[in-house]
Amino acid sequence: MTQRAYLDHNATTPLRPEARAAMVEAMDVAGNPSSVHAEGRAARALVEKARAAVAEATGCAAGDVVFVSGASEAAALLLAGRSLQGAAIEHEAVGAWTDESLPVDSEGRVALADPATATLQLANSETGVIQDLPSGLAVSDITQGFGRLPFSFDWSGVQAAFLSAHKFGGPKGVGAVLLQPGTDLAARIRGGGQEMGRRAGTENLIGIAGMAAAATAAQAELADGAWARVEILRDRLEEAIASAGTGLIYPGRGAARLPNTSCIAVPGWKGETQVLQMDLAGFAVSAGSACSSGKLRPSKVLRAMGHGEEVATSAIRVSLGPETTEDEIMRFADRWTAALNKRRARAA
Structure with missing residues (x-):
């Protein structure tokens, strides 16, 4: 063979053992995080514990972490309905919402004239080329860089960013949006008002628990x-x-x-x-x-x-x-x- x-x-990436263990534990939590009874409160506590862990790992305030289904949904949530510039090196999930007019040099680097009107990835999935993210950048896809490069959302100066758990040892089908304090974000999925009204739908409790464990482990691995x-x-x-x-x-x-x-x-x-x-x-x-x-x-x-x-x-x-x-x-x-x-x- x-x-x-x-x-x-x-x-x-392969699922980390820490993520697997957290997911197995979350499977035994029966309640809906929006329910007010004891079972629901237990589920809500698990979501908020995970939110705090992702916030600490990414350098974002816990109240400004929004859980979503992954990077593609996050890109749509942050970019749809806005007129932001991008470059042709961006992932298709970003390119679908930008004009891809920004020039790219022969090594795959992008220069921005006005970061406030642009989106720029932290690192490219095909070539691995890393971009210098300017302060004030509107949106950044940090999916490929998180856990592999030193990065903290608070000192980056980026206004909004997003990542996907399965790129750093978490489960597929869950990700997060990171926002600067006070940033308005109009929900694209409307309904029950979950995620502080920014993204409706019952939270993926198992996936969120796995993502949080993976994010913590990824940062420890990088530091090591x-x-x-x-x-x-x-x-x-x-x-x-x-x-x-x-x-x-x-x-x-x-x-x-x-x-x-x-x-x-x-x-x-x-x-x-x-x-x-x-x-x-x-x-x-x-x-x-x-x-x-x-x-x-x-x-x-x-x-x-x-x-x-x-x-x-x-x-x-x-x-x-x-x-x-x-x-x-x-x-x-x-x-x-x-x-x-x-x-x-x-x-x-």
């Missing part, structure tokens, strides 16, 4: 230097792959990047083909954002950075996690390089 290695942490160790592995991977010779392109490599992310392109070797070949060899990687996988079109991120269609359809993303081992990355480098050499031999 093929020994598999999961190298697609930017798509989703786990992601510095991941960066060393990422660099070793890129050094090993460089042995394949000329013709390789590393979009965004000249900029500050997430410590776990490598974007590698071999012009003419389709990203989807590479993903399938590596999957058969026992490695989970991706060809760009997971939300866009399966769509046979060039990466809009790489096109925005100035790459042509051939490069934009020929890139893969390898994203590591704290549990990734050196053996796994070296085995991947060997199998990927062998596949590339075999391809070159057939073309000769």
Whole structure:
């Protein structure tokens, strides 16, 4: 049986044991958080305990944390009905609500003339490129950066931000919006008035408990230097792959990047083909954002950075996690390089 290695942490991360334990405990809480009886109060206490934990982990006031179903809902909640500028490197969930007119340089960095009228991600999911978030920025998608980069919402100066639990070891289907004190936020989902009137619907008690536990664990892991160790592995991977010779392109490599992310392109070797070949060899990687996988079109991120269609359809993303081992990355480098050499031999 093929020994598999999961190298697609930017798509989703394995569930942390702390999150799993918190979710199992929450399953035994029977009440509705909006009910006034003892069971309901117990459920409400669990939600508010989780809210305080997420607030502490992100550097936000507890009363300004709004639980939602994930980053896509959060983006719609913060961006729909507003005229904010964005760039083509943003996730599709953000691009759906902005004009994507902001220029992007060849390394994937964005310069803002007026932060108050713009949205800007903390880090890109495909290239790992990190942005400098200016004070006064209207909205930031911190989904890929939270737990991997030093970040605190209070000192960032950003007016609103959002994140998704499954990107840092929490469960899928839950996320949060972070707001500066006094920020007005019109509910898009209306009904019972939950989440301080900002997002109706009975709270996902189990998911929220898991998210809070994961957020706390993620910050402790970052402080312990786990992601510095991941960066060393990422660099070793890129050094090993460089042995394949000329013709390789590393979009965004000249900029500050997430410590776990490598974007590698071999012009003419389709990203989807590479993903399938590596999957058969026992490695989970991706060809760009997971939300866009399966769509046979060039990466809009790489096109925005100035790459042509051939490069934009020929890139893969390898994203590591704290549990990734050196053996796994070296085995991947060997199998990927062998596949590339075999391809070159057939073309000769």
